[in-house]
Amino acid sequence: MRRTGVFRAWKNNMGLGHHSHSHGPGSGHRSHTKRGTQQAHQHHDPADHVHHGARPATTRAMLVALILTVAFALVEAFTGWWSGSLALLSDAGHMVSDALSLGLGTLAVWIGKRPPTQRHSYGLQRAEIIAAALNGLLLLGVIGIISVEAFERITHPSPVHPFPVMGVAVLGMILNTLNGWMLSRMEKGLNTRALLIHVLGDFLGSLAALIAGFIIWQTGWMPIDPILSLVVAGLMLNSTFQILSESVHVLMEGVPKTVSLHEVGEQLAHTPGVIAVHDLHIWTLTSGMMALSAHLEVEALTNWPELLTLLRARLIHQHGIEQITLQPELRRPA
Structure with missing residues (x-):
């Protein structure tokens, strides 16, 4: 060998x-000693060190963030459609992906609470890593959709109503600040980082919508809306690749x-x-x-x-x- x-x-x-x-x-729980040989072997039970799931506050924070995100995504999607703002529509789409991510993250936390078994001797702690990887892939999909739509809007600008855009954008920034604060108090890990990147992307999307609405109000220049959407997508891309890279590294036993x-x-x-x-x-x-x-x-x-x-x-x-x-x-x- x-x-x-x-x-x-x-x-x-x-x-x-x-x-x-x-x-x-996949190693077992029990310690073993083989008499008559020159080998001593000691294994420490994973249950001695594994925290069987996150604190209850972690699950509550994720559920509250999930409810707020779904509610605001519906408001933002309707306002973006009515006003013609791609920045709001793209941010609403991103918030829908956030809702899916939060649901996935909550499920991963719940699964991770399960204790070790004969079949899974370390428990199901890696559900967090799998959830982080899936969230990273979901983020890539959202970034791709935003980018394609933004290029379409740059070549074919459409009217945007600035005032509802700015109003909803301010509400979005407040909501995402609250969600970010709650998630930052959770137990740290790849899954939490992936969720925080989602929330940061939402905050930047709302900020882009606010800036775009103000510029359109003052100048009437419509391309600023899709241009700022591309900027937000670019900022999210690097962090998304980092989450995916680290998740794969863990899954590959690096x-x-x-x-x-x-x-x-x-x-x-x-x-x-x-x-x-x-x-x-x-x-x-x-x-x-x-x-x-x-x-x-x-x-x-x-x-x-x-x-x-x-x-x-x-x-x-x-x-x-x-x-x-x-x-x-x-x-x-x-």
Whole structure:
């Protein structure tokens, strides 16, 4: 088998053997010891560290934001249609996508509350990551629709009634400020960030509609409405790609950006008593929850319980990794 992530310690002055090993996704809950072998194995139950879902305030905030968003989207869509404002219509469409995103996010929070089972030993915490990815795709769709319609309006301008546009835009900014405040108080994670990007896009859309309405009122220049819609779509695009990139990175078991695989490997390998580290893997289970697995070649198993405790404490406090299983292996004779 090809070994990955190999780190070797060149100095060994204490002669102590220790090892730590962490399971990959889908590992079981129980600790196992196999007698008659030179392998010690310890697994820490995910239930010890997983927060079984978000705080009740998180779900309430998302439900309130969902109701307000749906109600205002209907008002904004009607006003945009009646006034002929693409900025309002595009923002109403974006708010409809927000409503879908909030519904999806609320569902993900509810699913994430479910405890680990025999079939899903880490629970369903990754529902948050999947929801963030789906929200990112939804945002891309909204940006595409807004852009196509904006180019159409630039080449074929249509009349816009500025006063209802400005009035609804101000209400939209107030609503999105309230939604942003409520969502910012939720537990942090990719799903929350995706929802906040939706809300920020709505706020900017309302601001664009307000500016467009004022300019049309003062100058009568109609193309400003679709031009500002394109500006808002462009501002949303970068943040959307970031959410999609991070979601895919987590789903592909990538090493978290906050942790250096090389640094962790070197730290483990240079612990007195460790000869080498191999099969080192670090990944994210869900936002704020990292896992690690590694095989350590050691000189002896004499102080294994104490060293396991030491290594685990270092990984938790220095790197924020809590789901840890470390497996010791005595070096085989050449």
